[in-house]
Amino acid sequence: xxxxxxxAIDPGPTESAYVKLNGAxxxxxxxxxxxELLRMVRNDSGPQIRLAVEMIASYGMAVGAEVxxxxxxxxxxxxxxxxxxxxxxxxxxxxxxCHNSRANDANIRQAIIDRYGGKDAAIGKKxxxxxLYGVSGDMWAALAVGLTVLDRQxxxxxx
Numbered sequence: 272x273x274x275x276x277x278x279a280i281d282p283g284p285t286e287s288a289y290v291k292l293n294g295a296x297x298x299x300x301x302x303x304x305x306x307e308l309l310r311m312v313r314n315d316s317g318p319q320i321r322l323a324v325e326m327i328a329s330y331g332m333a334v335g336a337e338v339x340x341x342x343x344x345x346x347x348x349x350x351x352x353x354x355x356x357x358x359x360x361x362x363x364x365x366x367x368x369c370h371n372s373r374a375n376d377a378n379i380r381q382a383i384i385d386r387y388g389g390k391d392a393a394i395g396k397k398x399x400x401x402x403l404y405g406v407s408g409d410m411w412a413a414l415a416v417g418l419t420v421l422d423r424q425x426x427x428x429x430x
Contacts, residue, residue, distance in 0.1 A: 278315060279323045279417030280308070280348060280356075281409045284340035287348075288409035292417045297402055300410045305344055312351040322356035323420040324348055325364070325412060359416050367419045380411045383418065 277292040287308045291299040303311075312322065327342050349356055365374040368382050387393035387403055395401030406414055 275319055275321060277321045277323055277417045277420055278312070279325075279413045279420065281325050281412035281416065282341050282344045282348060283409065284337045284344065287344065288413045290406070290410055290413040290417050292414075292421060295418070295421060297406065297414065300406050300413070302409055305347070309347060309351045312348055313353075321420065321424075322348075322352045322354070323416050324356045324358055325416045326358035326360050328360040328362065357420050359419055364412075364415045364419050367422065368415050376411065379415050383411065383414060386418075 276298065279290050279292065281288040283305070286302055286304055288302040289300065289308060289311070290297055324345055326345065327338060345358075362372050365379065366372050368374070369378050371378070374382075384390055384393045384403065387401065391401070393401045393403045394406075395404050397404075403414075
């Protein structure tokens with residue numbers, strides 16, 4: 272729905288990045304401490320807001336404590352939302368945005384920039400910012416999650 276906002280989150284053990292999408296427009300983006308993110312999720316939940324979270328998936332490799340802390344954070348986000356968020360695995364994002372499950376962060380960032388018309392149009396400059404001006408670091412991963420959910424939503428509506 273056009274009036275529906277998506278809050279997409281790239282969770283981390285102590286800080287998480289988020290992007291608020293109003294349609295394909297980036298309304299807000301930031302990387303914040305998890306306590307601030309949880310407060311935002313509690314305050315911004317409602318019928319017109321869809322919450323999407325990048326989900327951890329196991330690929331058979333050993334992982335460290337940070338991954339488990341991120342799993343705990345995903346659970347806290349789900350609880351704070353009051354409704355089940357859309358959980359999207361990284362491999363789904365890679366396959367959707369880049370059409371290749373072996374894509375890396377740089378490939379995803381470039382595919383998103385291309386989607387918005389190339390670097391000059393998408394990011395722009397301080398004097399003339401583009402729609403992705405201010406997106407940096409982990410916010411790209413959150414944006415990729417949001418765009419994956421947005422596109423899937425459009426596919427369901429079109430079907």
